Amino acid sequence: MAASSLSLSWVSRTISSKLNLPNVNESLQPTAFSANNTVKCLRETTIEEESHCQRRALLLGAGAITASLFPLSPLLAEEKPANYEAFVDTEDGYSYYYPSDWREFDFLAHDSAFKDRYLQLQNVRVRFIPTDKKDVHDLGPMEQVITDLVTHVYSSPNQFATIMNMQERSENGKNYYTVEFQLASKNFTVSSFATIAIANGRYYTLIVGANDRRWKRVRNTLKVVADSFKVLDI
Incomplete structure (x- = not known):
C-alpha cells in the first residue's frame, strides 16, 4: 500500500480551550490516516503531567501517521443496510444507524444511546454541547483535534490510549472527523470509533x-454506525 509521511507540527491544545468550554470527560471521498506505529499515552492526574503525556503521544506519532484508504460504510442518504435501524432526532438535529437487535438505554449525560442486549460494553451513544464554532475545521487540523480528544477527553486517568486510524469525510456541506482508538487499563480494554461534527451551534459526538476481545468480530458492524452519523439542520 502506497503511503506518504505527514509532518505533525502543531502546538497541542485541549479541545476545551478550542471550544472555550470546561473540559468534558467523557464529497464522500475521505481523506484518511493510519497510524502504523500507534500513538500511546498514559494519562496522569496533574495538568503538568497531562501536558507531558500529550507531548509524548505527539512525538511518538510524528512521522508515523500515513495516508491510507479507509472505506466508508453506507450512509443514511442511501438505502438502510440490512440488520440496522435508523435513529433520527429532528428536534436535536442528528441521525445514525444502530444494529437492529440493540436496545435503547439511558447513558449519563448523553442524548441517545443503544446497546447490545447481552454485552453492555457494546453500545453507541450521542451527546452534544454548545459551541460558537461553525465547523469541525474551526477546531484545527484533524490530527491535532483527534489526538487532543483521545488523550485528554476520551481516556480516563491511568488508561493507555492508542489511535489506530483517523478519517475525514464531507457530505451535504457538513464535515466529520472519525477516529478508531483503543483504551487499555489494568482490568480491561475497549476499542471504539468516535465521530464528531459541528452544526446548529452544537458540538456533536x-x-x-x-x-x-470482540473488536475484530464486530468492528465492521460498528464502523457502519460511525459512518452513518449525520447532523441535520434545525
Missing part, C-alpha cells in the same frame, strides 16, 4: 465501541 457519537461513540460506538465494544470490549477489545
Whole structure:
C-alpha cells in the first residue's frame, strides 16, 4: 500500500480551550490516516503531567501517521443496510444507524444511546454541547483535534490510549472527523470509533465501541454506525 509521511507540527491544545468550554470527560471521498506505529499515552492526574503525556503521544506519532484508504460504510442518504435501524432526532438535529437487535438505554449525560442486549460494553451513544464554532475545521487540523480528544477527553486517568486510524469525510456541506482508538487499563480494554461534527451551534459526538476481545468480530458492524452519523439542520 502506497503511503506518504505527514509532518505533525502543531502546538497541542485541549479541545476545551478550542471550544472555550470546561473540559468534558467523557464529497464522500475521505481523506484518511493510519497510524502504523500507534500513538500511546498514559494519562496522569496533574495538568503538568497531562501536558507531558500529550507531548509524548505527539512525538511518538510524528512521522508515523500515513495516508491510507479507509472505506466508508453506507450512509443514511442511501438505502438502510440490512440488520440496522435508523435513529433520527429532528428536534436535536442528528441521525445514525444502530444494529437492529440493540436496545435503547439511558447513558449519563448523553442524548441517545443503544446497546447490545447481552454485552453492555457494546453500545453507541450521542451527546452534544454548545459551541460558537461553525465547523469541525474551526477546531484545527484533524490530527491535532483527534489526538487532543483521545488523550485528554476520551481516556480516563491511568488508561493507555492508542489511535489506530483517523478519517475525514464531507457530505451535504457538513464535515466529520472519525477516529478508531483503543483504551487499555489494568482490568480491561475497549476499542471504539468516535465521530464528531459541528452544526446548529452544537458540538456533536457519537461513540460506538465494544470490549477489545470482540473488536475484530464486530468492528465492521460498528464502523457502519460511525459512518452513518449525520447532523441535520434545525
